[in-house]
Amino acid sequence: MVNTLEPIISLQNIDVTFQQKNKEIQAVKDVSIDILPGDIYGIVGYSGAGKSTLVRVINLLQQPTNGTVIVNGQTLAENVNDRERFIAKNDLRIARKKIGMIFQHFNLMNERTVADNVLFPLTHSDLSRSEKSEKVAALLELVGLSDRATAYPSQLSGGQKQRVAIARALANDPEILISDEATSALDPKTTNSILALLKKLNIELGLTIVLITHEMQAVKEVANKVAVMENGEIIERGSLLEMFTNPQKQLTKDFIDTATQVEEGLRKVQEQPSVQELAAPDVLVKFAYAGDTTDEPLISSLFKDYEVSANILFGNVEILQETPVGNLIVILSGRPASIKAALKSVEASGVTTTLLKGELV
Ligand SMILES: Nc1ncnc2c1ncn2[C@@H]1O[C@H](COP(=O)(O)OP(=O)(O)OP(=O)(O)O)[C@@H](O)[C@H]1O
Secondary structure, three states, X not given: OOOOOOOOEEEEEEEEEEEEOOEEEEEEEEEEEEEOOOOEEEEEOOOOOOHXXXXXXXXXXXXXXXXXXXXXXXXXXXXXXOEEEEOOHHHHHHHHHXXXXXXXXXXOOOOOOHHHHHHHHHOOOOOOHHHHHHHHHHHHHHOOOHHXXXXXXXXXXXXXXXXXXXXXXXXXXXXXXXXXOOOOOOOHHHHHHHHHHHHHHHHHHOOEEEEEEOOHHHHHHHOOEEEEEEOOEEEEEEEHHHHHHOOOOHHHHHHHHHHOOHHHHHHHHHHOHHHHOOOOOOEEEEEEXXXXXXXXHHHHHHHHHHOOEEEEEEEEEEEEOOXXXXXXXXXXXXXXXXHHHHHHHHHHOXXXXXXXXXXXX
């Protein structure tokens, strides 16, 4: 995506405060975020971080206590003379049609068929009866459920229910889809098929997707940008690659470790005698890199240029956003000054290094 695009969603200095008896809950604190057309923007955080509250501000399902909400160039909320003002109800109703939403528990109407669930948002549209039927058929085709049009939600698997919910969310041709933990109730295989569907909709329809989740794995599969939320604030944000190769905050690192095999690799590596018996000046380090750097030249240059040998204990390369992203866990051995210099040069070549055990002397 070109960076000069105007944001399709712009949230500026958003606060959401809930008043509860004699206490105030600040669910969202001064959050600003710009989402560009065509982005799949992942917002990650633990339960209670404020993700749902924040994304519900986009379509004013949740009114902000303060801040500006601009969607598709239209100002839905802003602070004027110290008072938060909102777009007129009728205009909001129209604006909301362009913002689809899907949820963890699907929210389907159980007494209606699949086709009727998808038809529901078109009830008051100007389309003729046959146009509506055609639209429903096309939507079911798009989500791969043409053969289940007359089934009832109770007859569907979780993944199929979410497909119906997606078709329903797309009925009014929205430009934005908000996914609030849409894959959290699904098993890993079904999760992947729903994420693949979201990616397809992003590519084929140019749909902008805001994906909130507590699973970095889901974000990793499809998002191009990521923000991490904690205690109502965005504590870190960036491109998927930046976040995976050079996370700054501990919480981001923890989330990333859950989505790579590094955490598991590290656990096994720690059990190995060579690590348990690690003696100075040897050090255990992790290298994380993206793009053209590959492990082989990296390792051979350590020896060639610094006479530092690297014993690889764990290696993992995966493709994110069509870019290889690698993680290596190695023991470096050599003269102390050489190890230091080698690590410096590795860092300078764009590889993120983390000292896992031992000390640089
Ligand atoms: N309507 C409400 N009234 C009072 N407090 C609320 C309300 N909605 C949310 N909160 C509180 O705001 C904070 C943020 O909640 P929110 O649901 O946005 O978090 P989340 O990151 O989406 O977590 P989860 O995935 O569990 O929903 C929590 O402390 C929650 O209890």
